[in-house]
Amino acid sequence: MKSIRVLLFLLIAGASTSIHAQQSKKAVGGYLSGLTAKFTLNEKSAIRTDLGFTLIDVTQINFSANYVIYKSENSLGVESGSLTPYYAPGIRLNYTDLGANVDGDVSYGIEFPIGVEYGFEEAPFEVFIDMGPYLDINPSQIFGFTGSIGFRYQL
Numbered sequence: 001m002k003s004i005r006v007l008l009f010l011l012i013a014g015a016s017t018s019i020h021a022q023q024s025k026k027a028v029g030g031y032l033s034g035l036t037a038k039f040t041l042n043e044k045s046a047i048r049t050d051l052g053f054t055l056i057d058v059t060q061i062n063f064s065a066n067y068v069i070y071k072s073e074n075s076l077g078v079e080s081g082s083l084t085p086y087y088a089p090g091i092r093l094n095y096t097d098l099g100a101n102v103d104g105d106v107s108y109g110i111e112f113p114i115g116v117e118y119g120f121e122e123a124p125f126e127v128f129i130d131m132g133p134y135l136d137i138n139p140s141q142i143f144g145f146t147g148s149i150g151f152r153y154q155l
Contacts, residue, residue, distance in 0.1 A: 003030075008101070009114070016106075017152070030036075033052065033053060033054065034050060034051050034052035034062075035051045036048065036049065036050045037049050038152075043070070045068050045070065046067075046068040047065070047067060047086060048065070048068050049063070049065045050062070050063070050066075050148075051063050052130075057097055058096065058097065058099065059097040059099075059104075060096045061094070061095045062093070062094050062095075062132050063094075064091065064092040064111060064150070065091055066088035066090030066113070067085075067088065067089055067090060068074045068086050069086060069087055069088065069089075069114075070084050070086045071084065071085045072084075076116070078118070080121045081120050081121045082101065082118070082119045082121075083118050084116065085116045086116070086117065087112065087113070087115075087132075088113050088115070088130070088132075089110070089111070089112050090110070090112075091109070091111070092110070092111050093106070093108045094106070094107045105137075106141065107136040108136065108137065108138055108141065109134055109137045110134065110135055111132060111134035111146055112132045112134070113146065113148075114130060114133060115128055115131065115132075116128065116129060116130075124153060124154040124155075125151060125152065125153055125154070126151065126152040126154070127150070127152075128150060128152065129148070130147055130148055130149075131146065131147030132145065132146065132147070133146075
């Protein structure tokens with residue numbers, strides 16, 4: 001029951017942030033739209049990079065690189081498939097241009113998303129959700145939360 005509450009919390013919190021559709025050597029769509037790549041290092045870790053952007057009203061480009069650390073597979077005990085929690089410390093770089101008469105702003109910082117991936121037993125799909133804090137440290141200190149929800153197709 002506790003794991004269901006945690007998953008429900010992550011779903012609700014993640015739904016209010018950017019949405020990604022992800023593949024395992026992959027492409028992403030959603031708002032923020034973008035591209036992502038995930039490179040598995042071993043059963044317990046991977047490197048994930050994301051490039052998100054929006055060009056409507058405001059130009060915003062976001063890049064992040066994360067070291068994904070998986071907890072033991074199916075540690076949340078689902079009957080079919082696998083539900084694997086992870087955390088992914090990383091770095092972020094952002095460019096925002098608010099439009100006419102305002103200079104573009106570049107910021108960088110760190111982030112620490114925590115999430116879960118559900119891998120289907122007999123299909124090459126995974127669904128995932130993550131969220132976590134970030135701290136941009138230049139040009140000014142900004143603390144906030146980031147997150148994503150989506151699916152992955154493994155090639």
